[in-house]
Amino acid sequence: MASMDQSKIRNFCIIAHIDHGKSTLADRIIEMTGLLTSREMQAQVLDNMDLERERGITIKAQTVRTVYKAKNGEEYIFNLIDTPGHVDFNYEVSRSLAACDGAVLVVDAAQGIEAQTLANVYLALDHDLDVLPVINKIDLPSAEPQRVIDEIEDVIGIEAQDAPQISAKTGQNIADVLEAIVERIPAPTGDPDAPLKGLIFDSLYDSYKGVIVFCRIKEGTVRRGTPIRMMATGAEADVVEVGYFGAGQFIPCEELSAGMVGYLTASIKNVKDTRVGDTITSRERPCAEPLPGYKKVLPMVYCGMYPADGAKYPDLRDALEKLQLNDASLQFEPETSIALGFGFRCGFLGLLHLEIIQERLEREYGLDLVTTAPGVIYKVHRTNGEVIELTNPSNLPDPAEIEYMEEPMVSAEIMVTTEFIGSIMELCQERRGVYLGMEYMEETRALLKYELPLNEIIYDFFDALKSRSRGYASFDYDMKGYVQADLVKLDILINKEEVDALSFIVHSSTAYERGRKMCEKLKEEIPRHLFEIPIQAAVGSKIIARETVKAMRKDVLAKCYGGDITRKKKLLEKQKEGKKRMRQIGNVEIPQKAFMSVLKLDDK
């Protein structure tokens, strides 16, 4: 594989709105290029985490190299870099794109352009990628390929008349895509003899090899023994192995030279040393300056995670440490809650990232977790001039010591069919959105632009958006910075006792509404006890809402017939089991899921 002919390499990614068929097309490409037989293919080869397959989304960038024999008789190396498909992972997407020379844009022939289609296309164009449109799902009865082609030309402004029209599901016309990749995606450039300059676009931790760094070599050549340095983190190591990506496996090779995509290992112990976006160079002959665009990704959403069984605290710490080996954007530090005991305040890129980590902790590490309501980072300006970055509502200083507070904002783009514009605008207004403008994509669809507080969209905004548009709205956002806001801490008292894990920060204008809904929700979640339980919402010392869980009057087992004791015992066991999943606060038992109920307050 040494002295690779750059003109025979195609580095590309596939971009698409969620569910438009990105992973299915990737599967077909791998299948058609003959590295795998149909029997070896587990559906969707690239999404190799169970969780990804179940949710139908790609979380980590995945890369595969295949060999394609084109109609012109030449063999081409395809490096397909699959990108994460969610706004939480935008930075990873942008680094993956930077590793490519072109992008295959998949658009659903029935649904047309969606919010993420646009966001991804703009990202790709920002990286000077050539975009090759592909119309997918032409087998659907509702497919309108020509309408979608026109839409792509009108809205995005790229030539699409001869876009391949395919069905990734049935395999129809996939060959057209392969030929188009050869013809329309440019070959890489770069001088193999220049000083080494490689872009890290992903990394993962392997317990035998240490960190495996995924990289695109822009200039120069790297091989076993090359002494390398990561230019942003300053970490240094000597390369142990270089190679490329087979389907689901690592295949070592002699060297990686300019234009190639592959991996390297160098006995690196921590993914923190190999940040996505950083530039690898050689210590012997370093390049003059790093590749542009590196930034350290910072968590945007925080929540408390506690083991349901307090004795599992060390297990939770171990599990978080292991996950962090592979996910440098996950942050955590120990904290203590009066209600929940010992746990961790964890930082995530967004709500999806949070949910994924939570599910992995529960599935892969068998942990039963209690998660508190997620919140964002608030900036608290104290009267003494100090600024606190607040991630846990319980740490909010006394109001008398607060000069003012700031909250993070996002600029959001929502694509919606015209019939739902009214209800979506209403939703954005309820969430304190500032209307920025609206553009019509075509007669029946519009792009709404809003500035929204991040803390209003991390709760149940996605669900609300879907339910108020019957699933038709799509959504994308960018961070905008901080603005001053009138924020208060809402406390929840159960049987007159404040439950710290249920406190959250809200805008004062929505405190009453949220307090009321929170009390109603908790009333549903908390089982009846032998005594009456008041549930109150308070801001400071002022009670703003109240509900009551009535005392239990009756709970009697029916007759025990014909001596069927086993069945009766099962009923009692179920009752007992339910109690185990409770947290004792004072003399009230609160189900663990109640701590997440703040997430589900939208009742429309």
Next chain:
Amino acid sequence: MINKSSESQRELEIYVHIPFCVRKCAYCDFLSVPAEEAVRSRYVEVLKDELRQKAAAGEEHVVTSVFIGGGTPSILEGVQLAGIVKELRRWFSVEEYAEITVECNPGTLNREKLACYRDSGVNRLSLGLQSADDRELKLLGRIHTFKEFLESFSLARSMGFANVNVDLMSALPGQSRESWQRTLNQVLALKPEHISAYSLMIEEGTPFYERFRPGGPEAGLLPDEDIERQMYYDTRDILAAEGYQRYEISNYAKPGFACRHNLGYWERKEYLGLGLGASSLRGHVRCRNQENLEAYLAGDWRCQEVTELARKDELEETMFLGLRKTEGVYLTEELLKVYERVLADLERKGLLFREKGRARLTELGIDVSSYALAEFLL
């Protein structure tokens, strides 16, 4: 009477299940279906095979009670049912004064059947009335009227049955306290020896579930919890005034007429279940016959769910079964050691009290008995 040598013999109760009825009631989730005469007689023959084989296989026991339940056992011909009792007497050593109960439905009884029962040794009848209000009976999907019940009851008396239970059901959809009190008083006028009074449970898989399940279209017709509890207190008070003692959460009897068979379940006596889906407790093993009628008729009466009880399970059962009785549970040293904390906690909550070495549920404890009893699971 038992002779000296039988002191070493273990006592055994026998439950016989007859899974047939004229028509399924709207609230019923028991194992019971309407069936043709040919199926019924085949069933009786298979049942006899089962009892012969299980009698031969088992150790020597003295049988202290027999309960033939259903379904509606009285749907069988008199000779069929008497045949089962006779076969039991032939293959098991049934105590001379053993309690032998047959469950009957008004509308299926006649003089000939009752004569057969009496002559085979049946000495206790349990009549399923449920309500004295014909509208309520119709709602429940019962096949009889109150008048037909009265005829069955007096027929039973005239045939010499001196130990009769009446099954009643409160908390019916649309039922008022007054209506329930009328049912109680009309039944008391007959002076039965025993009354079982249960609250209606809305069980999944029944027509009632579709209508009255939580959140169901007609759930609002069910009496609320306060009225339901009031009906329970009415039952206790009205029956106490007439000399019926509540000996279990839902069972009331004149002195000396508590149902021995049922008490056996709460006291963890050994019992053998015969027939489709019947449960057994033998030694340290609970099991249950299979529930598939065709397989059973083909002669497969193997136990399906076999649970080997550990000491922990037995202690749990001792408590959660025994506390259903108003006399409660005698606290052995072992029970005290295992449950001291639970007992103290329930005492503190006012659900349980201790007296003369026994633990008993308070009235509040009875109201929320599932909550209290679940605490005894280890």
